[in-house]
Amino acid sequence: MIRDICKDLLFLRRKSELATPDDLPIAADLLETLMAHADGCVGMAANMIGVSKRIIAFDDEGTYRVLFNPEIVKKSGSYEAEEGCLSLSGTRKTKRWKNIKVKYQDEQFRERFKTWTGLSAQIIQHEIDHCEGIII
Template sequence: MIRDICKDEVLLSRRAEPAGPEDRQTAADLLETLEHHKDGCVGMAANMIGVNKRIIAFDNEGSYLVMFNPEIVKRSGPYETEEGCLSLTGLRPARRWKSIKVRWQNEKFQERVKTFTGWTAQIIQHELDHCEGVLI
């Protein structure tokens, strides 16, 4: 189901709670909402649709990937940039890393680990800021 985009900064600034198998429908809604906004959005976190769970979905070089409980376990190559967001107005400064190693669970709650670089890494970091309650 396509959900409304949450713009409530109180909700957006709360740290997300761990996701479990009961949150698969939230992940499906998040993915459907992201696809609906594909012309102006490359990634979303669950709190952007009003659900305070640690779930992100993003464009992974042409196909969508959903992560449950993602965390960065290694990072390198810091840089400064500006980013926009469907939930927040305007561009905001952000410190990002060129390369990140991420540990997460897939939809079957099997652990995965992968290194992401460049634009994809930046998208993931933006969404993980949402999970941490960081308003970029």
């Protein structure tokens, strides 16, 4: 189900709770909502659809991915980026990392580790910020 985009700053500033297997329907809604906004959006966190859970969905170089409870465990190569967000108006400058290693759970809630670089790494960092209640 395509959900409305949350723009409530008080809600978006809350740290999200850990996701569980019961949250799989939320992930499906998140992915469907992201795909509906594909013309202007490359990633979303669950709080952007009004659900305070640690779930992100993003376009990983043409493949949509969903990560549960993502956490950056290693990072290198800082740079300054400028980003926009469906939940906020305009763009903002922020510090990002070129390379990140992420610990997360897949759809079966198995623990995984993966290293991302470039735009995918930047998108993941933006969405993890959402999970942490950080608004750039």
